[in-house]
Amino acid sequence: MTQHPAVIYGSLTLAAALLAGCASNGLDDETQERYRKAFGQEHEDWSDRPSLFRELFGKEDGAVSADEARIAELEAAVRELEGERSARTGERERAETDSPRPRVGLLLEGNSDALARAFREVSPDHPVVLLDDAATRTALEEADCDAQDLSACAESLALYPGLRTVLSVESRGQELSWSSYDVALDYAHTERTSELPTVDDNVPDGAYRAFADQALIATLDRLDAAPWHARAFAEEGDGWAINAGRDAGLEEGQELRVRGAPNTIRNPSDRPVAWRPGRLKGTVKVIEFAGDNVALVRLVDGEGPGEGDVLMVKDEDAT
Numbered sequence: 001m002t003q004h005p006a007v008i009y010g011s012l013t014l015a016a017a018l019l020a021g022c023a024s025n026g027l028d029d030e031t032q033e034r035y036r037k038a039f040g041q042e043h044e045d046w047s048d049r050p051s052l053f054r055e056l057f058g059k060e061d062g063a064v065s066a067d068e069a070r071i072a073e074l075e076a077a078v079r080e081l082e083g084e085r086s087a088r089t090g091e092r093e094r095a096e097t098d099s100p101r102p103r104v105g106l107l108l109e110g111n112s113d114a115l116a117r118a119f120r121e122v123s124p125d126h127p128v129v130l131l132d133d134a135a136t137r138t139a140l141e142e143a144d145c146d147a148q149d150l151s152a153c154a155e156s157l158a159l160y161p162g163l164r165t166v167l168s169v170e171s172r173g174q175e176l177s178w179s180s181y182d183v184a185l186d187y188a189h190t191e192r193t194s195e196l197p198t199v200d201d202n203v204p205d206g207a208y209r210a211f212a213d214q215a216l217i218a219t220l221d222r223l224d225a226a227p228w229h230a231r232a233f234a235e236e237g238d239g240w241a242i243n244a245g246r247d248a249g250l251e252e253g254q255e256l257r258v259r260g261a262p263n264t265i266r267n268p269s270d271r272p273v274a275w276r277p278g279r280l281k282g283t284v285k286v287i288e289f290a291g292d293n294v295a296l297v298r299l300v301d302g303e304g305p306g307e308g309d310v311l312m313v314k315d316e317d318a319t
Contacts, residue, residue: 110171
C-alpha cells in the first residue's frame with residue numbers, strides 16, 4: 001500500500017531523530033559505521049552538507065517508490081540500533097576523549113529555546129565544553145565585545161573564559177544559518193545554511209537535535225589546525241589560575257608544558273594553515289580545582305606562564 005506524504009515525513013523524522021543518537025563519540029566505531037551506511041553518510045564530510053535532510057525531503061512525486069524503499073531501510077536500521085543509542089534525557093556520562101575538551105561558546109538567534117535545548121541534549125556526546133547562549137553573551141559583555149566583530153576581542157575571549165571557538169546559529173523557520181569563529185586562530189569560517197524538515201508546519205525536536213549534532217561535528221573538525229591549549233589568567237598564591245578545569249578533562253597531578261606565545265601561519269588568502277607554539281619555557285602541575293572550569297597550577301621546573309604563553313598537554317606538545 002502506498003504511504004501518504006505525511007507518513008513518509010513522520011518515518012523519516014523518526015529516523016533522523018535516532019540518527020542524532022550516534023554522534024561521534026556516542027557509540028562504538030562499528031555501530032557508528034552501521035548508522036552511516038544506513039543513512040547514506042558513509043565516508044562523507046558532514047561540514048560540507050548544506051542539509052542533512054534535503055536528500056530525504058526534497059523528492060519529486062515520481063520518486064515515491066524510492067522513498068518507500070529508503071524508509072524501509074531506515075526503519076530496519078532503527079529497529080536494530082535503537083537499543084544501543086544513549087538516552088536523550090537525564091544525566092549521563094560525557095563522551096570520552098584522549099585530549100582535553102575545547103570550550104565552545106554558543107550564540108543563538110530566532111527560535112533559541114528549541115535550539116538551546118537541542119544543543120544541551122547532544123553536547124555530552126561530543127568532546128566539548130559548551131557554554132550556552134547566556135554564558136557566552138555574558139563573556140562577550142565582560143570583554144566589551146560585539147558579537148558581530150569577535151576579532152576585536154579574540155585575545156580577551158581566549159584568556160577568559162578560554163573560548164576556542166564561537167558557534168553562531170540563526171533560526172528562520174525551518175532554515176538555519178550557522179557559522180563558527182575560531183578564537184585561537186582569529187578566523188571566521190564561511191556561513192552555511194541547513195534546511196530542516198517540518199511535520200504539520202513545525203520542526204520536530206529530533207530535527208533540531210540532528211542539526212546540533214551536525215553543527216558540533218563540523219565545528220570540531222575545524223579545530224584541527226591547532227591542538228588544545230589553555231592560558232593562565234591570574235596569579236594565585238604560589239601558582240596560577242588557568243582557564244580550564246574538570247570539565248575540560250584535566251586531572252589533579254597532571255603536568256602541562258609552558259610554551260611561549262604561539263604564531264599562526266596563514267596562506268595568501270589569509271586562511272590559517274598551521275599554528276606553532278613558542279619555545280618551551282617550563283612545566284606546571286595541576287594541584288586543585290576552583291569549580292569545574294578553573295584549575296590551579298604550580299611550577300614544577302623552568303619558568304611559569306606569562307602574558308601570551310600557552311599551556312599544553314605533553315602528548316600534544318610537538319617537542
